[in-house]
């Protein structure tokens with residue numbers, strides 16, 4: 001294990017590189033961009049959850065001078081906007097614009113005009129005659145299929161396949177003998193859980209700017225977690241040569257998974273730009289954005305069996321998820337859900353059936369954790385119930401069964417298996433328990449009075465990347481370019497995005513650490529698809545682990561070349577030279593120890609290389625991670641429940657994390673702060689119920705989509721974050737991810753805390769005041 | 784209609800529609816895109832600017848209602864190439880993640896520190912409750928406001 005104190009830059013607080021532009025209001029997000037001569041676009045969306053367009057008349061809006069496109073003239077191709085899995089795991093059921101809309105908000109036509117107002121007027125002038133059809137507003141109804149199929153067929157692996165019972169895709173897994181496992185168990189419990197359907201509520205609404213180019217290509221900037229997959233998708237849809245589609249990075253105002261796929265508006269804007277031959281700007285309003293993407297709602301039926309000593313014997317999980325109207329690669333999620341579940345605790349015998357079901361709701365996609373927060377909530381609730389049935393401390397039950405170092409792990413699903421090489425679970429649980437006062441937590445049923453307190457525990461993990469030793473069905477590789485400039489600074493070029501977590505700062509620090517250059521000298525280039533090598537996506541908590549991994553590879557190569565050139569310059573042996581970041585010179589200095597005459601700054605060296613025609617010091621690399629090590633987290637949460645109002649307050653939070661070597665301490669803690677807030681609101685606040693008419697009940701208004709404010713979260717002194725010391729051998733300088741693990745266990749911990757306070761267990765999210773009051777009343781009645 | 788506005792200490796006359804919102808004037812016409820659009824209905828605070836020193840939501844303010852006023856946006860907060868204490872503190876405390884909420888928070892916090900140079904944590908939370916952040920859980924933002932307040936106290940700096 002490396003000595004953490006020997007690091008120059010890692011683990012030290014530095015100012016994030018994009019911070020200055022952000023505090024000055026100078027950072028450019030996709031929604032801030034404009035090009036002279038651009039037109040503003042608006043999208044005509046279905047007001048019905050399920051309908052067929054009988055006729056559409058755009059003559060009036062064209063008469064107003066607007067450029068109009070409708071579903072009729074779009075490429076006939078069906079596609080999947082998310083390109084993270086291989087073709088044999090990808091179902092395609094999307095069109096750029098649809099004549100058979102399947103959710104309120106599905107785009108039918110679009111217009112572009114000189115101003116947003118003109119565009120809106122032109123949009124309102126389009127006349128559409130709809131045949132309104134009966135929608136399915138929940139997955140169980142869709143399965144019954146009384147109103148027919150939402151998609152008759154979809155495209156799978158370049159072939160059309162029939163859809164049965166509105167099931168988009170399914171996955172079954174059996175290992176061992178579950179019947180035997182349950183019959184050998186002393187305690188068996190079985191429960192049903194239903195999650196909420198959450199909205200990302202990223203602060204920046206989806207936005208795109210496209211410019212048609214003279215060569216028939218396009219340049220574009222959009223809210224995206226992947227510039228390369230955006231390019232590939234546009235090639236697939238429009239047939240534009242890949243090299244003529246130039247997708248630029250733009251700062252992202254939050255995303256949380258909602259831009260892993262290319263956003264709905266991107267191909268629409270491209271189609272408009274190709275027709276208008278003018279740049280097109282298309283930004284969704286909040287109301288539109290809320291009808292564009294949501295999380296997956298899941299119904300779990302889970303059964304666990306254990307021996308008297310607490311050893312788990314068997315588990316069974318039936319999962320039905322409501323994916324909304326279209327697939328954003330729901331199939332890999334079926335694999336991930338079983339992966340999340342079986343990689344928490346050792347289940348010698350297991351059976352899983354997962355079904356993804358179409359409904360007439362807003363399409364579901366990843367929301368920070370990709371089904372892991374949902375699965376972990378149910379599992380951690382079950383573990384507490386099991387502990388109570390066994391008469392065991394919930395903490396001990398977890399310690400007895402958790403999957404840790406040396407164990408097989410398949411977090412990202414059955415095709416992504418590897419062995420765990422670093423694990424801080426035990427330390428997280430023991431230290432957390434001590435900090436919260438676990439021993440003295442209240443006894444359920446023991447409290448009287450209006451305000452009742454409870455402490456709950458939830459633990460979890462997430463993978464760092466989706467790498468594995470063999471290919472599998474998930475694409476996960478990345479790349480980087482690094483070059484030394486003539487003044488001794490370096491340009492680091494990556495297609496990865498920074499969603500706010502400081503990913504690219506971590507890369508810069510890894511490069512600095514390896515070579516020995518000041519962090520200031522590493523410049524993160526704002527690049528595009530033509531000037532970067534492929535990266536699949538900034539998702540799966542892979543930024544620091546996979547992206548940092550390839551940054552380290554190019555740094556090593558650049559370092560070797562620096563030493564080689566310095567050997568020539570100093571007439572010394574390259575392997576005997578060292579590099580140090582020199583604070584005073586603000587430069588890296590290459591030197592031979594003890595020989596003061598034998599030193600040269602990196603700037604001098606790079607300049608010398610130029611005049612002597614030695615060439616540029618540079619490297620390019622690609623990296624497929626050979627595993628996806630879990631970063632582990634644990635939450636201890638103390639809540640107070642007001643039994644008169646049903647309101648729950650977070651009093652105290654202790655969060656522990658094993659992320660391997662900590663690279664950005666303040667930003668890593670920031671991930672946990674934000675992860676807690678998101679998990680808390682998943683547990684208590686967020687949902688997007690639908691009205692009778694099949695639209696969002698909140699009509700897309702932020703007023704009625706509750707997420708926490710400054711007043712809803714614990715005080716500074718009541719929120720403790722700690723990192724345990726581990727070292728991941730496959731990670732850059734021992735590092736792993738954190739983004740999603742920061743959230744995954746929170747809802748489970750909150751549910752367990754509420755149980756500890758009230759002695760009532762909830763199986764539905766969010767746990768609203770009404771639900772809590774009703775449960776309290778029901779209990780009174782029974783008494 | 785014509786309105787006369789001083790924006791970030793520079794006077795200008797602008798042609799606006801009677802129903803034109805201040806946020807659109809700033810973002811679309813003057814290309815001051817530091818003021819962000821998050822909701823358009825007064826729920827998120829991303830569009831907060833100072834109008835005659837008071838925080839207002841640019842998405843709910845008509846440009847004509849600001850006529851004759853002084854508008855300060857995030858672009859006007861740094862003076863002569865020097866960051867404001869709040870901007871510095873946001874960087875030092877890691878209060879910036881995606882940064883989309885940052886301008887709104889800095890503008891609201893600026894108004895807070897003008898009114899109340901040494902706010903308690905509760906007062907900070909109360910004042911910032913209309914500003915929404917999805918990334919940070921507010922922890923480092925609150926710390927940044929405290930840090931800026933302390934720094935001003937230390938060097939005896941009054942509001943500028």
Ligand code: FES
Nearest residue numbers: 821823825828842
């Ligand atoms: S955009 Fe003004 S409050 Fe949200």
Ligand code: FES
Nearest residue numbers: 881884916917918
């Ligand atoms: S930093 Fe992203 S919304 Fe606040």
